Amino acid sequence: MIALDVRHLKRAFGAKQVLNDVSFAVESGTLYGLIGRNGAGKTTTIESIVGLARPDAGTIGIFGKAPRANRRSIGHAPQEIAVYPDLTARENIAFFADLYGNRDPRARADAVLAHIGLTPHAHVLASVLSGGQRRLLNLGLALAHQPPLLILDEPTVGLDIEARDDVWRVMREARANGTTILFTTHYLEEADRLCDRVGILAAGTIVAEGSPSELKAALGYDTVVSVRCDDTAAAQELLARYAQATRSSDGLVHAGVRGAPAIDVIVEWLGNLRATSVSTRSVSLEDVYLNVSSR
Amino acid sequence: MIRASLACTRRLLLQLVRNRRELLFWFAFPAMMLVLFGSMYAAPAFAKNIPFDAIPPGILVGAALFFACLGGPATAVVAERQNGTFRRLLLTPPGPIAVVFGTLGTYVIVGVIQALIVYGLALFFHGNMRFDYRLAVLVLVLSIACYVAAGIACAAAFSRREGEILAPIAAFGVPLLCLSGTFFPVSIMPPFMQRFAEATPIYHMIRAMTEVTAHRASFSPIAGDVLYLALFALGATILAALSYRSIAAAERV
Numbered sequence: 001m002i003a004l005d006v007r008h009l010k011r012a013f014g015a016k017q018v019l020n021d022v023s024f025a026v027e028s029g030t031l032y033g034l035i036g037r038n039g040a041g042k043t044t045t046i047e048s049i050v051g052l053a054r055p056d057a058g059t060i061g062i063f064g065k066a067p068r069a070n071r072r073s074i075g076h077a078p079q080e081i082a083v084y085p086d087l088t089a090r091e092n093i094a095f096f097a098d099l100y101g102n103r104d105p106r107a108r109a110d111a112v113l114a115h116i117g118l119t120p121h122a123h124v125l126a127s128v129l130s131g132g133q134r135r136l137l138n139l140g141l142a143l144a145h146q147p148p149l150l151i152l153d154e155p156t157v158g159l160d161i162e163a164r165d166d167v168w169r170v171m172r173e174a175r176a177n178g179t180t181i182l183f184t185t186h187y188l189e190e191a192d193r194l195c196d197r198v199g200i201l202a203a204g205t206i207v208a209e210g211s212p213s214e215l216k217a218a219l220g221y222d223t224v225v226s227v228r229c230d231d232t233a234a235a236q237e238l239l240a241r242y243a244q245a246t247r248s249s250d251g252l253v254h255a256g257v258r259g260a261p262a263i264d265v266i267v268e269w270l271g272n273l274r275a276t277s278v279s280t281r282s283v284s285l286e287d288v289y290l291n292v293s294s295r
Numbered sequence: 296m297i298r299a300s301l302a303c304t305r306r307l308l309l310q311l312v313r314n315r316r317e318l319l320f321w322f323a324f325p326a327m328m329l330v331l332f333g334s335m336y337a338a339p340a341f342a343k344n345i346p347f348d349a350i351p352p353g354i355l356v357g358a359a360l361f362f363a364c365l366g367g368p369a370t371a372v373v374a375e376r377q378n379g380t381f382r383r384l385l386l387t388p389p390g391p392i393a394v395v396f397g398t399l400g401t402y403v404i405v406g407v408i409q410a411l412i413v414y415g416l417a418l419f420f421h422g423n424m425r426f427d428y429r430l431a432v433l434v435l436v437l438s439i440a441c442y443v444a445a446g447i448a449c450a451a452a453f454s455r456r457e458g459e460i461l462a463p464i465a466a467f468g469v470p471l472l473c474l475s476g477t478f479f480p481v482s483i484m485p486p487f488m489q490r491f492a493e494a495t496p497i498y499h500m501i502r503a504m505t506e507v508t509a510h511r512a513s514f515s516p517i518a519g520d521v522l523y524l525a526l527f528a529l530g531a532t533i534l535a536a537l538s539y540r541s542i543a544a545a546e547r548v
Binding site for chain 2: 050051052053054071072074076078080081082083084085086087091095096098099100101105125141
């Protein structure tokens, strides 16, 4: 079943076309990541879906209905933390549960606090919580009415590793409970780890879509060799003979190859290029992203 | 809708209780003003012209309700926009109207407490408390409705940040208070100013409250004031709802 169906979304701000025919669909019970650089249109897409932005064209279906007719199905956590600083964590969640008509808002708040791991801070004012705890609370408010569709805009931005892991755990548990999740991120490792499917947004449109493994497989190579040397142009030329794709950045030449190169080949490169280091790693979503966004 | 409005009222009251300094100001300010003006009007020069009973209505309507019930909602709306929760509220099923009524409910409670403080102190200073309480509550609630609605409309018209709202309220409001008989009787003003004063809602709030509490009037002498206030409250509430919708439209990019 399709939980979210976005078709031909367009939006311009003045002369700037931010969204230019964005289409994607999210299967029920899956975690979908929308990735793209800052300004790619991720937030505009999210806000169009939840009803905070007005698209110039296109349609949005949430469980087969228009967003306005299905407000209760959506839980939205905006990128900017939006909580009442002078209410406690529990009061914040209970207030929103109450607005959505929950019969026992306090009990619901307690359940959400347990889910997001903030029970020990239930009676702490939001203004006193740490940045990571406030972001968890921001997420908790989106969960207050048990929505089947959770839409999160950059839920881990600015978090330390522990707080980020907490947010990931909440997202994974929500998915395990059947909640559909759409979230935006520019952390590609995050999308790689969490997502069932990923859509890459560039120049206002989805330029690649699929599961992280499908997207990586479509590259045509599974290993990236990175060589550090003085003459990057020569290195790129040499590696191009072996590789499906090459690129250079910051004194490093990266080459996408099928299978890790044999040790004698690496030794040859080291010698020929007077390379100071050679390293290999499995292909990642970052390679996919750089590949499609540079087209 | 009712449930959502009550939720908003509870939340705003909780926030007010947490903000003790603001709360203290709202309750201490009218008390201070009453003591100040009470002492001033007790002086022989004033005393023969103005009985003490005439002072509390002006202090309640002008000094207490004006700042709490007009400034309070305006600041609350602006703060809501500033901390991002306004956009969150837009996505909830009850929508903005529940917030308008929730805000009204909160400030009716605040206004009633202020009225109890002012008239409690007035009683202490030999004021008269024998009047028709139902009429007084009617005038009080209508006055609060006018203020709350005007406050929300002000928030929409003038500002996006908390600090910006105080300047327009002070700039328009304080001269209006002076003109409407809050501090000095309208009868001592020049005729053209009196005519202007009669067109303002604050004048009718003070006049109706004075008639009810100081002159123990029945409904008939204040019928015109009540009608004026009811119409103003209705118009201002419609304006507030439209303003709230305009803020909502502005927040929807």
